[in-house]
Amino acid sequence: MYFHSLQFAFFLTVVFALYWAVHQHKWARLGVLMVASVIFYSMWTPLPLLLFAVATGINHLCIKGFRRSQSPGVRKTLVTVAIVSTLGVLCTFKYADMFRETLVVLLAPLGIHVRTEPFGLLLPVGLSFFTFQAISYVVDCYRGEVQQERTYFEHLLYLLFFPHLVAGPIVRASHLIERFDDTPSLTAEEGGRGMYRIAMGMVKKLVIADVLGSGLVDPVFGSPDAYTSAECLVAAVAYSFELYFDFSAYSDIAIGTAALFGFKFEENFNRPYLATNLFDFWSRWHISLSTWLRDYLYRPLGGNRVSKPRALLNLMITMGLGGLWHGADWRFAIWGLAHGAMEAVIRVWWWVTGKPPKEGPMAKVRAGLGLVATFTVVVLTRVVFRSPTLEHAGEMYARLFEGSMGLANVSTLVWTMLAVAAVSHVTPLSLFHKAGELFVRMPVPVRAVVLVLVGLGVRHLTSVEARPYVYFQF
Known part of the structure; x- marks a missing residue:
């Protein structure tokens, strides 16, 4: 179900x-x-x-x-x-x-x-x-x-x-x-917020994630040789957005559903693609897993309270096992270790130079460069995550860096969903909260009409067959 x-x-x-x-x-x-x-x-x-x-x-x-x-x-x-x-x-x-x-x-x-x-x-x-x-x-x-x-x-x-x-x-x-x-207690406002969160999750899943997955990601990752390097790059970016909108949609619906029974779940995502380094990324992505790894694995191993070499080892162990948690294949461990290795490089750099100041004339430039670099690393390493085997990932990388141009196989609908995904991801959270408050203040019959219209809109915008959530396999 x-x-x-x-x-x-x-x-x-x-x-x-x-x-x-x-x-x-x-x-x-x-x-x-x-x-x-x-x-x-x-x-x-x-x-x-x-x-x-x-x-x-x-x-x-x-x-x-x-x-x-x-x-x-x-x-x-x-x-x-x-x-x-x-x-x-x-x-x-x-x-x-x-x-x-x-x-x-x-x-x-x-x-x-x-x-x-x-x-x-x-x-x-x-x-x-x-x-x-x-x-x-x-x-x-x-x-x-x-x-x-x-x-x-x-x-x-x-x-x-x-x-x-x-x-x-x-x-x-x-x-x-x-x-x-x-x-438990449930006010009309709390129930409205729960329903709004569920509706947001439905839109994320059915309108954005499923369209990106079936419209580009699945065919390109299935046969990368049939597509240009440019199309493979767009597919790699699309997969990162598909994964985010698919999984955050499930979390939205879970949080909204729990709220309808009087329980408050913590947030699981915080606009991860705005992260300026990998440590920042993992504090924003799948937060419940990241904090679990920190509290029940990294810190019990000694965390950063031990010698610097041991702290780096603890970091690699945590990221490697965190990667392997995602699936019974060594490529997941490799994906996790790749993130761990890059985090280790960042930490060593900070030890040598000190963490850069968050304010100052160059702060915004560093943040912008860090955002682009972090997103690039996330997208490229996820090729291993998405590919069925390491050999297949190698084929995808080879095609990706071949340099062939052309985007004929990227449909208008996919481009539209990519634009919606990117814009919604950078939109201030306060706007989503205000939209939620507006929904809550609507009379109950009006809310019902809005939810029906959302459902009809979802059905009209995409004829894509409903797909399982990506994280069901984990």
């Missing part, structure tokens, strides 16, 4: 009505959310829900154990068991075949036989997001950042809550499970 489907609109309407009918009673409203989350996920396949329930059960028992233990050794053992078991699920179902293929290549020259047939394990939708959120909750409980003990039911609902389960954002305990005891 996709967020941008009529099926989801009907589903959300029913769940919304049931939830607010019983919202005064904690277990009734949580029961509605649990049943809704199970139904939502089961629309793909229900089998992974059993896996999620078992993994959550192990974590829950470990949390109970280290909360009650006074022994540091026992506490460390239990939190380790919880983290290793959770990562074990991720590695088994997502990376088993990748590890098998790697061993086949590495051990074959030594005459050591390794299974060549794929394991063929089902990859649960949203497993990576489930894993990272599960680990964050265990660690937060271990650190004492989550004080109140929760039931297994609440723990499981926190992980399965349908707005964020499939493709994030990764929600911290303070924004969800710690709100379970609060009797």
Whole structure:
């Protein structure tokens, strides 16, 4: 069940009505959310829900154990068991075949036989997001950042809550499970803002992302040799906008949907293509993942509190593993390591010269050059991210830098969507907020008419078949 489907609109309407009918009673409203989350996920396949329930059960028992233990050794053992078991699920179902293929290549020259047939394990939708959120909750409980003990039911609902389960954002305990005891409320203004956010997500996904993907990105990346270098360049830029508008659309709809049930999710994007360096980019892109990597991987490794060489190593490890999180293919690790290497160069440069001042006669020039350089790096490295194999990425790079001209295969609709994407990305956020406030102040019947017109406009502007969200594969 996709967020941008009529099926989801009907589903959300029913769940919304049931939830607010019983919202005064904690277990009734949580029961509605649990049943809704199970139904939502089961629309793909229900089998992974059993896996999620078992993994959550192990974590829950470990949390109970280290909360009650006074022994540091026992506490460390239990939190380790919880983290290793959770990562074990991720590695088994997502990376088993990748590890098998790697061993086949590495051990074959030594005459050591390794299974060549794929394991063929089902990859649960949203497993990576489930894993990272599960680990964050265990660690937060271990650190004492989550004080109140929760039931297994609440723990499981926190992980399965349908707005964020499939493709994030990764929600911290303070924004969800710690709100379970609060009797929710929803004003007309809050409901209007939630609906506005959902509508914005629909437009981003169906009008911009899907048109760019089907109109140019997919055909060019599928057969780069059939296109000119200029067309490959436009396709690479279009892919970066497709990825942003596709994923930020999902986050918008997730945030808006959660708001309709009285929960406030943190923002997941902040105009990332206005970043002036890669550190700035990663503080704006997929913020819930970036902060997770910082808080649960980079800082526990020592962060930048250690020697400078070790800090650079920590940075490379974090970016490499963050890249690999995106998919069971070493090209994702290479993509992450490429970003890590460039961030390491930037950090060394800052150590030598000091960070440049944010104000002064040259500040705007540096910012402009940094923006162009950062966007160029992001676009070019994403060729590896988008290509199905490293060999295919090599073909795309070769065609990209060949120097052939011509843009005959870029349609007017694609050019229009690229222009809309670029302009909307640089538009001050205050204008979007003002548009949202205007929508909220409209009478309810007028809002309904506006939403219907948006839906009809989306249908009229594009005949593109609805596509899955890009981050569903992760």
